[in-house]
Amino acid sequence: GGFGAPPVNDPMWGYFTAIAGQDGEIDSEELQRCLTQTGIHGTYSPFSLETCRLMISMLDRDLTGKMGFNEFKEVFVALSGWKQNFMMFDQDRSGSVEPHEMSQSLSSMGYRISPQALSGIIKRFSKNGRIYFDDYVACCVKLRAHTDTFRRRDNMQQGFVNFSYDEFLLCTMTI
Amino acid sequence: GGFGAPPVNDPMWGYFTAIAGQDGEIDSEELQRCLTQTGIHGTYSPFSLETCRLMISMLDRDLTGKMGFNEFKEVFVALSGWKQNFMMFDQDRSGSVEPHEMSQSLSSMGYRISPQALSGIIKRFSKNGRIYFDDYVACCVKLRAHTDTFRRRDNMQQGFVNFSYDEFLLCTMTI
Numbered sequence A, B: 001g002g003f004g005a006p007p008v009n010d011p012m013w014g015y016f017t018a019i020a021g022q023d024g025e026i027d028s029e030e031l032q033r034c035l036t037q038t039g040i041h042g043t044y045s046p047f048s049l050e051t052c053r054l055m056i057s058m059l060d061r062d063l064t065g066k067m068g069f070n071e072f073k074e075v076f077v078a079l080s081g082w083k084q085n086f087m088m089f090d091q092d093r094s095g096s097v098e099p100h101e102m103s104q105s106l107s108s109m110g111y112r113i114s115p116q117a118l119s120g121i122i123k124r125f126s127k128n129g130r131i132y133f134d135d136y137v138a139c140c141v142k143l144r145a146h147t148d149t150f151r152r153r154d155n156m157q158q159g160f161v162n163f164s165y166d167e168f169l170l171c172t173m174t175i
């Protein structure tokens, strides 16, 4: 098919349209339902609505709060990577990892973060000193989104970015 | 009492110590229990754990994930202001406000935000096109925290702030 034709040969297309419904896009409630049905969380708890919201905001450049077909596929790719990474550190399959395992996991994904920032981040996503899968994914989503924002703005690669108040709110409040 | 003495004459002190328990500080689960018991949400739904976490991060400069006595009192003051403001716009007491009322509410608190940023923010905190009290408070908490961060960094009042990657993550990931 030419440019703009629906990807009818893509095995996920029918699945996408069934979930998206009339408006042809997926919002956070639809995403939560879909992720719960597919069982991508495996033996872990299903994703919270908050984490599903974050997954959508991560890719939602036009700020509609919804996801098209390509973003939908991107979310699945990201999720399966994060799940693999999490399972590598949750060896006893308890559904949670310890702070030092979380550090190792983020390093293994290529993030270079100071001990102070790491410690603040890990505390933010912990419950009783442990990090559960849903919160782990929420953390990975935010980290990826904010790292993308930083790189996009730091186009001279000087290691610094500049924000007006309004730009700062747009970046921090919508994710 | 001299410097550092417990504020025994403060009527909230006994209440604080009862909630805080052994460690003498309040974490997000303790805050949620306490806010639900006091009924500060009134006829609205009790606060989610996520919103309670945000309330703590807003004031948590030392990144412990917990709150001392003064922060505890600050949260109550902020909450009662936000509740009053919300009730002014939720005149039919449905528990939610519409996007344009949310805009007016943020303006009435003194925030000056562009239409584009406002629209992104409001979408982020909406469910089915409306903003519920719990999400309203989450939005107010984040807005206050990020505005404080911006002002603190923009100490020359030039309207711009600068971040290294690590500083940016510390500001965006821990709230």
Ligand SMILES: [Ca+2]
Pocket (backbone or CB within 6 Å): A019, A020, A021, A022, A023, A024, A025, A026, A027, A030
């Ligand atoms: Ca839809």
Ligand SMILES: [Ca+2]
Pocket (backbone or CB within 6 Å): A089, A090, A091, A092, A093, A094, A095, A096, A097, A098
């Ligand atoms: Ca484990």
Ligand SMILES: [Ca+2]
Pocket (backbone or CB within 6 Å): B019, B020, B021, B022, B023, B024, B025, B026, B027, B030
């Ligand atoms: Ca405690």
